[in-house]
Amino acid sequence: MTREDGTLTAGVGKDVGKEGPAKKKNAILELLGFAGKRRVLAYAGCGLSVLNAALAVMPLVCVWFVVRDLVLVYPNWSEASSAAMWAVLAVAFAVLGIIVYFGALMASHLAAFRIAANMRKAMVRHVARIPMGYFSVHSSGEMRRVIDGCAGQTEDLIAHKLPDFVGSFATPVIFFVVAFLFDWRMGLLCLVPIAVSFAAMWWMMGREDAKGGRHFMELYQAALMRMSAAATEYVRGIPVVKVFQQTVFSFKAFHEAVIDYRDMATNYTEYCRRPQVVQLVAINSTFAVLVPAGIALAAVAPDFPAFLIDFLFYAFFSAMTTTMMSKVMYSSEAVMIAEDALRRMNTIMEVAPIDEVEPAEALHPKEASIELAGVSFSYPGSREPALCNVSLSVPAGATVALVGPSGGGKSTLASLVPRFWDADEGVVLVGGADVRCIPVEELMGAVSFVFQDDRLFKRSLADNVRAGRPDASDAEVLAALNAAQCDDIIAKFPDGVNTVVGKAGVYLSGGERQRIALARAILKDAPIVVLDEATAFADPENEALIQAALATLCEDKTVLMIAHRLSTVANADRIFVIDRGSVVEQGTHEELVAQGGLYARMWRDYRTSAMWRIEGGGSRVA
Numbered sequence: 187m188t189r190e191d192g193t194l195t196a197g198v199g200k201d202v203g204k205e206g207p208a209k210k211k212n213a214i215l216e217l218l219g220f221a222g223k224r225r226v227l228a229y230a231g232c233g234l235s236v237l238n239a240a241l242a243v244m245p246l247v248c249v250w251f252v253v254r255d256l257v258l259v260y261p262n263w264s265e266a267s268s269a270a271m272w273a274v275l276a277v278a279f280a281v282l283g284i285i286v287y288f289g290a291l292m293a294s295h296l297a298a299f300r301i302a303a304n305m306r307k308a309m310v311r312h313v314a315r316i317p318m319g320y321f322s323v324h325s326s327g328e329m330r331r332v333i334d335g336c337a338g339q340t341e342d343l344i345a346h347k348l349p350d351f352v353g354s355f356a357t358p359v360i361f362f363v364v365a366f367l368f369d370w371r372m373g374l375l376c377l378v379p380i381a382v383s384f385a386a387m388w389w390m391m392g393r394e395d396a397k398g399g400r401h402f403m404e405l406y407q408a409a410l411m412r413m414s415a416a417a418t419e420y421v422r423g424i425p426v427v428k429v430f431q432q433t434v435f436s437f438k439a440f441h442e443a444v445i446d447y448r449d450m451a452t453n454y455t456e457y458c459r460r461p462q463v464v465q466l467v468a469i470n471s472t473f474a475v476l477v478p479a480g481i482a483l484a485a486v487a488p489d490f491p492a493f494l495i496d497f498l499f500y501a502f503f504s505a506m507t508t509t510m511m512s513k514v515m516y517s518s519e520a521v522m523i524a525e526d527a528l529r530r531m532n533t534i535m536e537v538a539p540i541d542e543v544e545p546a547e548a549l550h551p552k553e554a555s556i557e558l559a560g561v562s563f564s565y566p567g568s569r570e571p572a573l574c575n576v577s578l579s580v581p582a583g584a585t586v587a588l589v590g591p592s593g594g595g596k597s598t599l600a601s602l603v604p605r606f607w608d609a610d611e612g613v614v615l616v617g618g619a620d621v622r623c624i625p626v627e628e629l630m631g632a633v634s635f636v637f638q639d640d641r642l643f644k645r646s647l648a649d650n651v652r653a654g655r656p657d658a659s660d661a662e663v664l665a666a667l668n669a670a671q672c673d674d675i676i677a678k679f680p681d682g683v684n685t686v687v688g689k690a691g692v693y694l695s696g697g698e699r700q701r702i703a704l705a706r707a708i709l710k711d712a713p714i715v716v717l718d719e720a721t722a723f724a725d726p727e728n729e730a731l732i733q734a735a736l737a738t739l740c741e742d743k744t745v746l747m748i749a750h751r752l753s754t755v756a757n758a759d760r761i762f763v764i765d766r767g768s769v770v771e772q773g774t775h776e777e778l779v780a781q782g783g784l785y786a787r788m789w790r791d792y793r794t795s796a797m798w799r800i801e802g803g804g805s806r807v808a
């Protein structure tokens with residue numbers, strides 16, 4: 187069954203792994219919701235960006251005044267008294283624009299960092315509350331990309347693209363006003379390429395139907411995500427590829443994900459080709475429209491010098507069009523990416539978390555017994571039930587073992603106790619209270635779950651153990667490590683308990699990792715211990731140490747253990763044999779052997795295999 191960090195993590199109900207449909211909300215407003223009090227900084231950034239857009243037009247206007255003054259007094263340029271003033275003003279506006287833009291970016295960055303941090307926190311907090319089943323169908327590469335990728339993308343959007351976006355949309359408005367200042371005919375001509383360019387952009391990115399750019403962008407991002415997840419799986423599986431001498435193509439999923447991504451990227455590029463050509467031609471053609479029109483209008487102009495001065499204004503003015511429209515185009519693309527990032531974030535945020543009981547209706551375990559009454563359970567999407575009308579009870583302080591053929595349902599049964607899943611029918615009781623009515627924290631505190639391959643955090647050995655009880659003192663951590671037979675592990679590293687797991691040169695074998703995980707469970711000291719094949723990966727040397735650690739962990743506890751090695755369950759107070767989702771036999775070891783049923787056969791087979799030895803040439807004989 188799926189393993190988990192630490193001794194326990196909650197999960198739950200049947201809507202596990204189901205993802206709700208993403209609701210259509212304004213992406214920017216939704217993002218700003220994560221800024222908290224810094225939201226005002228995002229607005230300030232946008233306001234300053236609009237001011238900057240207005241200031242950006244001013245040097246142009248001033249330069250035009252300089253030119254006008256010079257043309258009007260030609261050739262007596264010394265009479266152009268106000269030209270110097272306009273030139274100074276042009277520089278002043280340019281400098282002021284830079285300062286205002288800097289202020290806009292400062293404000294937007296502060297808001298962006300807060301938004302990205304709060305998004306990450308919200309997702310990580312939510313992930314801790316969603317059911318285990320979600321993790322068996324969503325790879326860690328995919329989860330990492332969602333959590334890191336979404337926050338990173340939106341940080342960039344709010345810090346840079348949002349001020350540019352607001353500013354770039356303010357610029358056409360300012361343009362529109364300024365364009366009609368001198369000659370409405372030439373103003374109108376300047377706006378024609380802008381209108382065509384906007385239409386091409388809408389064609390490329392605005393349409394929301396299945397043939398629109400938005401749809402393509404979603405498919406493209408999904409393909410990128412699949413490729414990233416498949417790459418993670420591929421890298422993880424490299425040892426298997428090497429051992430079995432398989433080629434890259436044996437990793438069909440990765441190969442297909444790469445091809446899928448290539449096709450999506452090609453399709454998207456193909457789709458954008460025509461509108462982008464139209465858009466680029468339009469924004470670069472203002473001058474081409476303006477010059478013939480200017481020649482035609484000059485022929486009928488009553489005052490040619492005045493007309494020439496106005497024409498020069500529009501010539502300057504049109505030069506700005508290309509930059510302005512490029513900004514608009516890239517800004518709107520950024521919004522599409524942000525919308526997509528939010529949609530992905532919502533696929534995590536909309537997964538139903540564990541159902542928590544209202545404090546007024548909460549029940550509290552009276553002691554450490556476990557009972558299952560008429561429990562049935564099917565995994566989401568599975569046709570076969572994993573458990574069928576199972577009833578069993580584990581009295582407080584007893585040690586009960588679950589044995590049976592692979593896939594019989596042992597791990598599933600054990601996972602219902604700490605609510606990794608909730609039963610479809612029947613009830614699971616801990617200390618006489620329905621687990622669904624016990625506050626999650628209390629239930630987690632009552633049960634320690636030790637998996638066959640517990641994962642350690644990339645932290646110090648002491649921190650890994652302290653995860654079992656964060657308020658434990660150093661002495662308690664050391665005592666737990668000692669009780670879990672970890673003294674040799676601590677002694678072999680110069681940094682002792684401060685050795686960071688996963689650092690270069692720090693390697694822990696499966697059995698050593700298991701002993702550290704047991705120290706964590708010992709420190710937690712929960713009254714109920716669930717062991718899911720806790721000695722499965724241990725070599726003979728480690729097995730003796732692990733058994734000693736387990737003995738300490740299980741002392742005076744209620745123990746529910748799953749084991750394939752029947753020698754480890756022979757002393758259990760009661761053994762339940764689980765086959766095809768049902769309890770088919772139960773009793774003590776002696777009773778079950780005497781019954782001559784499934785357990786007796788398993789015991790016989792186990793004894794036979796235990797007597798096998800390897801002979802020269804590698805053949806196994808009894």
Ligand SMILES: Nc1ncnc2c1ncn2[C@@H]1O[C@H](COP(=O)(O)OP(=O)(O)OP(=O)(O)O)[C@@H](O)[C@H]1O
Pocket residue numbers: 187319322565566568572590591592593594595596597598599
């Ligand atoms: N996350 C899951 N989603 C769907 N089906 C699952 C999932 N986990 C287990 N199953 C199925 O439920 C059934 C019971 O599996 P379970 O892991 O509980 O058996 P088990 O007795 O613990 O097996 P083993 O001894 O091999 O660990 C199996 O048919 C298995 O394929």
